[in-house]
Amino acid sequence: MGFPVSLRVDDGDVGEEGADAVFAWLREVDARFSPFRADSEVCRLDRGELARDAVSADLDEVLGLCEEYRVASGGAFDVRLPGRGLDPCAVVKGWSVQRAAGLLRAAGARRFVLNAGGDVVAARGPWRVGIRHPGRADRVCAVAELTDAAIATSARYERGDHIVDGRTGRPATELLSLSVVAPTLTVADAVATAAFALGADGVPWAAARPGCEVFAVTADHRVLRSENFPAARAQAA
Template sequence: MTTVETVMGIPMSIDVRDDLPQAQVAEAVAAAFASLHAADRRFSRHRPDSELSALDRRELAPGDGSADVREVLAIGERMREATGGAFDVRLPGGGFDTDGVVKGWAAERAARVLRAHGLRTFCLNAGGDVVVGAAPDGSPGWNVGVRSPRHPDRMLAVLTVAEAAVATSGAYERGEHIRDGRTGAPAHELASATVFAGDLTTADVLATAVFALGEAGVAWATGHGARGVLALTADGRLLAAGDLPLAR
């Protein structure tokens, strides 16, 4: 059973392979999407009634935000410190850009909702960032393609994963939206950065951090929660570190 909805302006899908009553699966999927939509309402930069917009207008202090907002800002602050400022959810002119945290964090929470409803064999795809449960019967895991930023119809690699997550950051879809917080300028050393980790919050944040740090971030990420990293440099070199479960 596969269900697709648009959340945060991007298509997100949940593919469930558990042999469970359809009503149970439908309830779990609906609850997971409700969790994703709730995160969008809270963190959207495009909704004037979102909590993030209230922070940007300084109608709300960061410490007075909801538990969710405080958690996301804390993740951003820890990553700012870990990267020496390269990753930063605070914008130079004031305000916040939590996009480098929220999508992976929200999708990981939605995966927890699926598990809480008894689902075990699932794939949640949040606009190309993926968190999966147990491997489908008869397979070593879910195949997750890493698209080439230069040739969208080709794959740089295919990873076979179970009970894990994969996230990719790059400038090939949304343009130069990832900046190096140390300089305020767009990051430019890498064309894409993919991180394989145990959860999607970690994978998504680290993928953005690696992209901001550039080549030095590839090895760095394996000491900060990444199981494996795959990056393509702006001049076409492929860099890898850690354990990458390449499909065979």
């Protein structure tokens, strides 16, 4: 799916079969929902080869989430930007990894952490998850302590100015990074992307979402965080 995935299970024996099911699911998601694979369901829908009312239940759920966050963000979050094809990756990643965590629980895992390119689902715990410093790849700017929660980060340091404000069609540049802790990675990932697209206004917007806590670094290196962000320790950006 374009990012490394790692799994650690400390309580509960999922076995190779359980772990294999997780990675098989993520490979299936990549094949079905990638905007870069011409034969994916997403690309077929985008080309008009598949009617909107004929998509799979999974894609219907994803598109519903995309619309929910488009409306909630006032259009800042939009998976159908002018001049671009349908790209629901900002929802698909968190949604699919949260589903993978469900597969782990069904296989018997109790205390585990599933890390997908820095976005993490943590079960039981506590688990300490570092948030990368936006200017130094070898440092963290905060450490979140999670128990039965998830964290996702949207940032400019890995892929440049790739998050676009759907209201303007221009890259969102008011923040360097923004992390969201939420009950599920489905929520954390979508809220983080939408909030980043909103810019500095996205920090209070994300903090007001049910169950969400936020840690952000602005373009001028100020740290903004919600009152109850579960930080194990923090240091200045």
